[in-house]
Amino acid sequence: MTDSTLTRRTFMGLLSALPFMGLPGQAAQQRKGRFRESRTGDRYYVDGYFFEDLRTFPLKPRPKRGGQSAYFLAGNKTMEAHVSEIPPGQGKRAHRHVNEAIVAVISGRGYSEIWTHEGGKKHRYEWKEGSLLPIPLNAYHQHFNTDPERPARYLAITNVPFMLMLFGTEAFIYNNDFEFPELWEDFFSTKQKNLGGRNWKVQFVEDMRTFPLTKREFRSDASAKFHVGTRTIGPHISQIPPGTSKPAHHHINEAYIYIVSGKGYTRMYEREGGPEQRYEWQEGSLMSVPLDYYHQHVNTDPEKPALYLAVTNTVLMYDMIGSELVHHGDVGRRYET
Ligand SMILES: [Fe+2]
Numbered sequence: 001m002t003d004s005t006l007t008r009r010t011f012m013g014l015l016s017a018l019p020f021m022g023l024p025g026q027a028a029q030q031r032k033g034r035f036r037e038s039r040t041g042d043r044y045y046v047d048g049y050f051f052e053d054l055r056t057f058p059l060k061p062r063p064k065r066g067g068q069s070a071y072f073l074a075g076n077k078t079m080e081a082h083v084s085e086i087p088p089g090q091g092k093r094a095h096r097h098v099n100e101a102i103v104a105v106i107s108g109r110g111y112s113e114i115w116t117h118e119g120g121k122k123h124r125y126e127w128k129e130g131s132l133l134p135i136p137l138n139a140y141h142q143h144f145n146t147d148p149e150r151p152a153r154y155l156a157i158t159n160v161p162f163m164l165m166l167f168g169t170e171a172f173i174y175n176n177d178f179e180f181p182e183l184w185e186d187f188f189s190t191k192q193k194n195l196g197g198r199n200w201k202v203q204f205v206e207d208m209r210t211f212p213l214t215k216r217e218f219r220s221d222a223s224a225k226f227h228v229g230t231r232t233i234g235p236h237i238s239q240i241p242p243g244t245s246k247p248a249h250h251h252i253n254e255a256y257i258y259i260v261s262g263k264g265y266t267r268m269y270e271r272e273g274g275p276e277q278r279y280e281w282q283e284g285s286l287m288s289v290p291l292d293y294y295h296q297h298v299n300t301d302p303e304k305p306a307l308y309l310a311v312t313n314t315v316l317m318y319d320m321i322g323s324e325l326v327h328h329g330d331v332g333r334r335y336e337t
């Protein structure tokens with residue numbers, strides 16, 4: 001047994017002993033109970049790992065914030081995903097929270113304002129379908145739909161479950177005056193800057209569909225990774241060329257995958273040779289990749305590339321255990337279709 005195998009086994013043993021981070025398979029039920037117990041308020045929860053089309057997914061009113069929404073309970077332990085809809089010509093209520101959030105616009109057009117303290121400068125971001133907007137920790141924000149006729153929808157992926165693990169109460173997240181001046185300064189100081197290769201520091205991405213991508217041979221894709229000042233979750237986008245697949249792989253991080261454009265399917269399985277789930281996706285689909293699950297994304301369109309947004313907790317996991325352990329199970333260039 002090599003040192004790294006030993007380390008990995010020890011680590012996986014530790015993980016399986018933790019109630020909040022059980023191995024996939026056992027994990028979903030634990031998450032539901034623990035997570036729901038900590039949540040209060042008027043949220044509408046939906047169970048599952050795959051949602052075919054968030055553009056048309058039925059939502060329910062959320063009176064506290066305005067508009068309608070649905071919260072997805074899936075295999076992820078440290079992140080949650082929810083869809084919100086803003087009625088034509090209206091805005092949601094301004095609010096702030098001590099949790100990280102990445103917002104991706106599913107449909108419609110409008111703008112968001114972000115400011116750090118009462119009376120402070122409001123930073124304004126005009127968005128449309130395909131925009132990506134990270135929300136800095138505990139900064140005030142408010143979303144407006146400027147279309148007088150059509151609703152606007154967005155997907156928000158947050159680290160609320162992780163924050164609830166740490167602090168156990170929503171009051172810490174939603175009723176907290178703590179300020180993060182260094183983090184805010186860092187976030188607002190640079191609009192967009194390439195950090196080398198596919199890595200970009202960004203405040204806002206106007207359209208993920210046209211963002212410049214960097215080719216990655218070992219992943220058989222072209223990608224951009226966005227650094228947005230977060231410490232647990234982070235977004236990247238990946239484009240799969242027409243009629244090709246990415247290599248099957250697994251990693252010790254969780255992921256939500258949102259299909260920005262294209263059509264295809266994803267194979268998902270807990271262990272090699274084990275039973276497979278196959279999710280047929282299209283623009284608007286959302287899936288959850290639980291910790292250490294194998295997955296392989298396949299673009300079935302012979303002419304058009306497919307583009308997805310992944311929000312993962314690698315920022316946290318790289319800090320905790322290092323990228324080498326996170327990617328212990330990558331199978332490199334191997335194609336399985
Ligand atoms: Fe928010």
Ligand SMILES: [Fe+2]
Nearest residue numbers: 249251255295
């Ligand atoms: Fe992956």
